[in-house]
Amino acid sequence: MQRFCKALLIAFALILVFALFPSAHANQKGSENKGRFYFRQTCKECHTKGAAGGEVTPLNKTMAQWRAYFAKGMHNHGKEPLSKYLPADQLLDASTFLTDHAADSPQPETCGK
Amino acid sequence: MDRRKFLKFSAGGAAGAAMGASLACVHPFAHAPAKAAERLEIPTTCEMCVNKCSVIAVVEDGVIHKLNPNPENPKSRSMLCARGNAGMQTVYDSARLKRPLIRVGKRGEGNWRPASWDEAFDFAAKKLSETKEKYGPQGTLWSSTESFQEVFFQNLGSALGSPNLVRHPTLCLASVNLAYSMTFGTVPSFDLLNSKYIIMSGANRLESFITPDTMDLIESAEYRKAKLIYLDPRFTVTASKADEWYPIRPGTDLAFMLAMLNVIVGENRYDKEFVANYTVGFDKLTEHVKQFTPDWAEKETEIPAKDIVRIAHEFSDAAPRAVYYAGRRSSWYREDFHTRRAQAILNAIVGSWDREGGMVPNGKIALGEYLFLPWDDPTAPRVDEMDKNFPLAAKGDGAYLKLRENVIAGSPYPVKAWMVHKQDPMNALPDQSRTLQMIQQMDFVGVIDIQMSDTAWYADVIFPESTYLERTDPVEVLSGIVPVVVYRQQVVKPAHDTKTTLEISQGLAKRLGLSQYFDYTMDQWVAAQVKDLPLEMPLEHLKKHGVYVPKDFPKYGSTLNPDHRFVTKSGKIELFSERLEEAKYDPLPVYHAPAQPPSGKFRLILGRRAYFTHSSTGNNAWLNQFAPENRLWLSPGSAERIGISDGDMVEVASTVGTARLKAKVTQEIRPDCVFMLHGYGKKAKWQRLVAGVGGSDAELLETAWDKVSGNAAMHETFVSVRKV
Numbered sequence: 001m002q003r004f005c006k007a008l009l010i011a012f013a014l015i016l017v018f019a020l021f022p023s024a025h026a027n028q029k030g031s032e033n034k035g036r037f038y039f040r041q042t043c044k045e046c047h048t049k050g051a052a053g054g055e056v057t058p059l060n061k062t063m064a065q066w067r068a069y070f071a072k073g074m075h076n077h078g079k080e081p082l083s084k085y086l087p088a089d090q091l092l093d094a095s096t097f098l099t100d101h102a103a104d105s106p107q108p109e110t111c112g113k
Numbered sequence: 114m115d116r117r118k119f120l121k122f123s124a125g126g127a128a129g130a131a132m133g134a135s136l137a138c139v140h141p142f143a144h145a146p147a148k149a150a151e152r153l154e155i156p157t158t159c160e161m162c163v164n165k166c167s168v169i170a171v172v173e174d175g176v177i178h179k180l181n182p183n184p185e186n187p188k189s190r191s192m193l194c195a196r197g198n199a200g201m202q203t204v205y206d207s208a209r210l211k212r213p214l215i216r217v218g219k220r221g222e223g224n225w226r227p228a229s230w231d232e233a234f235d236f237a238a239k240k241l242s243e244t245k246e247k248y249g250p251q252g253t254l255w256s257s258t259e260s261f262q263e264v265f266f267q268n269l270g271s272a273l274g275s276p277n278l279v280r281h282p283t284l285c286l287a288s289v290n291l292a293y294s295m296t297f298g299t300v301p302s303f304d305l306l307n308s309k310y311i312i313m314s315g316a317n318r319l320e321s322f323i324t325p326d327t328m329d330l331i332e333s334a335e336y337r338k339a340k341l342i343y344l345d346p347r348f349t350v351t352a353s354k355a356d357e358w359y360p361i362r363p364g365t366d367l368a369f370m371l372a373m374l375n376v377i378v379g380e381n382r383y384d385k386e387f388v389a390n391y392t393v394g395f396d397k398l399t400e401h402v403k404q405f406t407p408d409w410a411e412k413e414t415e416i417p418a419k420d421i422v423r424i425a426h427e428f429s430d431a432a433p434r435a436v437y438y439a440g441r442r443s444s445w446y447r448e449d450f451h452t453r454r455a456q457a458i459l460n461a462i463v464g465s466w467d468r469e470g471g472m473v474p475n476g477k478i479a480l481g482e483y484l485f486l487p488w489d490d491p492t493a494p495r496v497d498e499m500d501k502n503f504p505l506a507a508k509g510d511g512a513y514l515k516l517r518e519n520v521i522a523g524s525p526y527p528v529k530a531w532m533v534h535k536q537d538p539m540n541a542l543p544d545q546s547r548t549l550q551m552i553q554q555m556d557f558v559g560v561i562d563i564q565m566s567d568t569a570w571y572a573d574v575i576f577p578e579s580t581y582l583e584r585t586d587p588v589e590v591l592s593g594i595v596p597v598v599v600y601r602q603q604v605v606k607p608a609h610d611t612k613t614t615l616e617i618s619q620g621l622a623k624r625l626g627l628s629q630y631f632d633y634t635m636d637q638w639v640a641a642q643v644k645d646l647p648l649e650m651p652l653e654h655l656k657k658h659g660v661y662v663p664k665d666f667p668k669y670g671s672t673l674n675p676d677h678r679f680v681t682k683s684g685k686i687e688l689f690s691e692r693l694e695e696a697k698y699d700p701l702p703v704y705h706a707p708a709q710p711p712s713g714k715f716r717l718i719l720g721r722r723a724y725f726t727h728s729s730t731g732n733n734a735w736l737n738q739f740a741p742e743n744r745l746w747l748s749p750g751s752a753e754r755i756g757i758s759d760g761d762m763v764e765v766a767s768t769v770g771t772a773r774l775k776a777k778v779t780q781e782i783r784p785d786c787v788f789m790l791h792g793y794g795k796k797a798k799w800q801r802l803v804a805g806v807g808g809s810d811a812e813l814l815e816t817a818w819d820k821v822s823g824n825a826a827m828h829e830t831f832v833s834v835r836k837v
Contacts, residue, residue, distance in 0.1 A: 031489070031490045032490075033271075033487045033488070033490060034486070034487055034490075036487075037484060037485075037486055037487055040482060040484055041484055059678075059680065103678050103680060103684070104680070104681065104682050104683075104684065105680075106505060106682075106692060107294075107680065108290055108291045108294035108295070108505070108506065108507045109290050109293075109294050109299060109300045109507070110280070110282050110287075110290055110507045110509070110510050111163075111259060111280075111281065111282045111285050111286050111287075111290065112163065112258075112259025112260075112263070112280075112281075
């Protein structure tokens, strides 16, 4: 009984957290490394220089702009959902990659790379 | 080769067997053909230093006859330096690593037995797996330095799940890279050829690194009459060619720069339009630099105030064809980042940005990529705790000295296996005894290299890599004022039982269950890289020319549009940095006077000569003859005071170690400093030309690092000197 009460309490606390912080999912961190792969594999199909979608790089937007873009979740000027191209987990990775390399992100250069 | 003398270094039968393997030397001219030789000229890319010049190998009947410069590369042009010419020795050096070796006896005894590749792979994979099993993948450490195949080595460490990949920048230019990145959002090149006024702080460009870029400086200074101002406690070759040399008090360059800012800002000599359009924080800078007067700086630097004022005037008058050159030199002091920031800010406020003769953002060329779904991210944090200790630094590079201290302390967790790729931490890191301590607490050390480095000497297994003339590498973009793509292709077959880093990584990956991340060939990798280059047949072009040079460079002014967004938090050039302030660092450069050597002691300062690349080429016979040993420079007054004459053997001692070498008594150094060249006093007896010859600075240097970047601070050690 005690264990059941404890579990109930934890569940309630979690519900409260999600209710109070609806953007928690938006702040979730995906894999930058995998995101780079999905961006290159899928997005770059059309978003290169001279291609139909025009060139897109992480530097096209600031971190806040990328976050807003993925929160909205729409592609092609709002005409279709991003989920048409990538499932949710891969979208999270791609958004992590793009945000981490955005125009105002801290990304010091290094030697020999 | 005197076989008897050579064998004398080895002790025991096992060592003899291993060394015997090394005696099967291939002399470049030993296979003189009876019939007419087949002569090939094969373009490739040098690997004797970091400059990556294009070369043409002249090969006769499978043997390299000579290396020539490749004039098609605008970076290297019709020039090949001493190191470039001596590169063929890496193939034919009798002391090179020729087959896998497994240690016999204690670490550092130098006893080895030859092993097959399978045996070496099995041995290393077993040790790495055991470490992973016991401590998690974070218990493995992967160290590397820049090279075209470094990516495969790093991928192996990452695929295994280790967060602990550490690269060379915190022994190199991390403070420069971070300071310029924090200011401009990028690290620019310096257009020395077209500059009219150049200031250098200790970047001994005319002596330490002789490449075509060096020739630009000579062309600029000697023939186009640019003015060169040089600050260095030592009278170097660069000092001898400068218009003015100031033997500045060590560690006070920031005071000189702040006083220049005081003059240029205070007298309205900055580029007002540029500052208004492209920078943020000028008001705060103006208030900040008021305190740093030339009179104050004279007391700190020992450079007369009137000269500081005049140099500030001349610098601002010559702008935008004026640069305070960042140069190629490592960090020297704990405040190095702020010194580099002040330098960047000076260049910015006079508008020497993206203009001929100033700093120029690097041109880049996009390469394709061989795509494969990567591994899961590591679950553990880095052992050097970059987020906590150096939150603004390049996390993927790590911070070498902090990492070493944490590994020795076993904090925040144990690291017990160390794979090293073509790096020699025993000589590259200050305080060799600590590096040795780190090695000794490892359960396993594996090294990939072409020669028996001091770190290899203490390893458990050594994987011999094929030299750059024996292998094909991924292509590389050399960004710069004129960016190029360079290709390194195999010139001759491996002379011994060696492999490429890709093959070594694949061999280990197979045994570690990670083959899915290495399921490609070098040809496939290169083909994916070059497929989108704007050439009809890109790979064929690179095979034939060794280099691809786009036609639309140099470009000046591409960022000089008020709408241009710099890759900074504000989108502008950041004179004042909010990001630094948020991370609890000084948002504008603040001067802290460096400690001075106590009575009877000297500051140990270091440097390089263009014959040697750090500690990696000292045993190259063609290069070693230029400087067979290092000596300790000290001034005549200091020498007389402690009873030392030129050529005397002296013992140099710091709080962490001692070194013995001969004295060079010279007026070309300040009396409060002593100097020694890097790369001598080696431990590995296979490096017979430098083993036990001269002194090792790594044994003397104390552990210290720049607070913001984590870069090793190489000039913070005081030493005593006595005759022995």
